[in-house]
Amino acid sequence: MNESNVKSRKRVAIVGATGYSGAELTAIMARHAEVELVALFSSSSTARGPVTPTLPQFIAEPFSIDALIAAQPEIVFLATPNEVSAGLAPQLLDLGMRVIDLSGAFRLEEPSMYPTWYGFDHERPNLLGEAVYGLTEYCNGELKNARLVANPGCYPTSILLALRPLTFAIDREQPVICDSKSGVSGAGKKADVNFSFAELFGNFKAYSVGQHRHEPEIRQQLHLGDRAPVVFVAHLLPVHRGILSTIHIGFTHPMSEQQITDAYTRAYDHAPFVRVLPAGQLPELKNVVNTPRAEIGFQLLHGGRRAVIVSVLDNLLKGAASQAVQNFNRMCGFPETEALI
Numbered sequence: 232m233n234e235s236n237v238k239s240r241k242r243v244a245i246v247g248a249t250g251y252s253g254a255e256l257t258a259i260m261a262r263h264a265e266v267e268l269v270a271l272f273s274s275s276s277t278a279r280g281p282v283t284p285t286l287p288q289f290i291a292e293p294f295s296i297d298a299l300i301a302a303q304p305e306i307v308f309l310a311t312p313n314e315v316s317a318g319l320a321p322q323l324l325d326l327g328m329r330v331i332d333l334s335g336a337f338r339l340e341e342p343s344m345y346p347t348w349y350g351f352d353h354e355r356p357n358l359l360g361e362a363v364y365g366l367t368e369y370c371n372g373e374l375k376n377a378r379l380v381a382n383p384g385c386y387p388t389s390i391l392l393a394l395r396p397l398t399f400a401i402d403r404e405q406p407v408i409c410d411s412k413s414g415v416s417g418a419g420k421k422a423d424v425n426f427s428f429a430e431l432f433g434n435f436k437a438y439s440v441g442q443h444r445h446e447p448e449i450r451q452q453l454h455l456g457d458r459a460p461v462v463f464v465a466h467l468l469p470v471h472r473g474i475l476s477t478i479h480i481g482f483t484h485p486m487s488e489q490q491i492t493d494a495y496t497r498a499y500d501h502a503p504f505v506r507v508l509p510a511g512q513l514p515e516l517k518n519v520v521n522t523p524r525a526e527i528g529f530q531l532l533h534g535g536r537r538a539v540i541v542s543v544l545d546n547l548l549k550g551a552a553s554q555a556v557q558n559f560n561r562m563c564g565f566p567e568t569e570a571l572i
């Protein structure tokens with residue numbers, strides 16, 4: 232590559248590069264033709280060293296705001312815990328950087344929901360109105376000029392991709408039941424006995440029913456209105472990665488397979504990372520794990536008055552890092568698939 236190419240490349244930093252999502256992000260961005268990775272950071276308490284043992288060529292530095300400023304990034308990915316992103320993103324925006332945040336710190340529009348669902352008050356609640364919710368397939372021009380992108384949660388991505396094309400036909404008087412199962416990497420790399428091998432192996436359990444912070448995000452982005460009875464139940468699968476959501480909905484009037492297929496085709500015909508299976512075929516985790524793709528299948532029931540929809544993706548990719556790169560590509564005017572296929 233000649234010097235002018237290098238100069239025109241986007242200067243990118245990743246904070247949280249040593250985490251599960253951050254390491255995926257590092258690996259993807261390292262093969263991005265239009266990017267210069269100018270800095271990778273772990274937390275300030277971790278010594279300088281490889282991002283992960285599998286990526287020994289990428290060295291992460293202990294985080295400090297001075298080191299980040301010195302690297303002069305134009306765009307910063309935050310693959311950090313919610314409170315860390317909430318504190319850091321405003322500082323970076325004030326310095327003129329653009330931010331793609333993989334945490335939930337900027338996903339909810341209503342500031343008063345943060346103490347309840349996330350356990351902290353937002354210091355800069357005005358940014359919640361500015362943040363672009365980066366469910367890429369539903370973003371149009373807004374990513375191009377976005378300063379702050381709130382990358383969606385992994386469970387919400389699987390559910391919203393499955394339901395958004397059908398909201399026009401969903402009966403809001405019947406429960407919309409979203410029964411989702413995630414591999415254990417969804418919890419990040421923190422040490423916790425609940426995520427230990429001994430607790431997970433041979434086990435399967437539901438958790439945080441009625442209290443999971445992805446629930447308000449799903450409600451907000453479904454746009455079904457406050458009264459629609461949406462039920463979200465998360466489960467912990469004894470696998471490393473992948474999410475499978477089984478979603479039960481009723482329709483206001485009987486639907487045909489063709490009508491549902493048409494609705495999905497309208498939504499995703501030009502979406503490079505969403506694949507809708509023929510009616511009656513259901514997707515499986517193994518076909519999407521380690522890919523940036525979501526897959527959706529459906530089965531009509533009860534004369535077309537109800538449907539079961541199954542949606543699968545890799546929580547660390549379409550549920551986190553690869554969706555963040557789709558958003559980055561759109562923000563910078565690069566092909567959406569750059570570095571992803």
Ligand SMILES: NC(=O)c1ccc[n+]([C@@H]2O[C@H](COP(=O)([O-])OP(=O)(O)OC[C@H]3O[C@@H](n4cnc5c(N)ncnc54)[C@H](OP(=O)(O)O)[C@@H]3O)[C@@H](O)[C@H]2O)c1
Nearest residue numbers: 247249250251252273274277310311334417419420546551
């Ligand atoms: N895991 C998923 O499937 C998934 C999916 C969608 C979104 N997310 C969200 O993405 C974010 C990252 O998730 P993850 O699962 O990748 O987390 P993780 O594996 O726990 O990694 C967290 C990263 O943040 C760094 N970090 C922690 N505190 C920091 C601080 N004060 N300053 C700078 N860096 C700090 C950690 O550095 P050390 O290595 O030094 O600890 C590590 O690199 C979270 O907000 C999570 O909710 C995760």
